[in-house]
Amino acid sequence: ISMLQVTGHSVAVGNAEEHVKRIAKEVCDTNEKDGVAKWIEANVL
Structure with a gap:
């Protein structure tokens, strides 16, 4: 939780x-649906 609050984007x-x-700036898909990978592909790569 503290990392989510300190970072500029969570x-x-x-x-x-x-x-x-509620604390995070965004919510991606679930881990079962590869949410982190999809978020990285859409927002970082």
């Missing part, structure tokens, strides 16, 4: 706990 996976998703 992303939580869709199946994270609700309090984590």
Whole structure:
């Protein structure tokens, strides 16, 4: 949680706990649906 609050941009996976998703700036797809990889492809690469 503290890392999400300190960073300029935070992303939580869709199946994270609700309090984590509320703190994150964005919520990507779940880990079962490769949410992190999809987010990186769309926003970093």
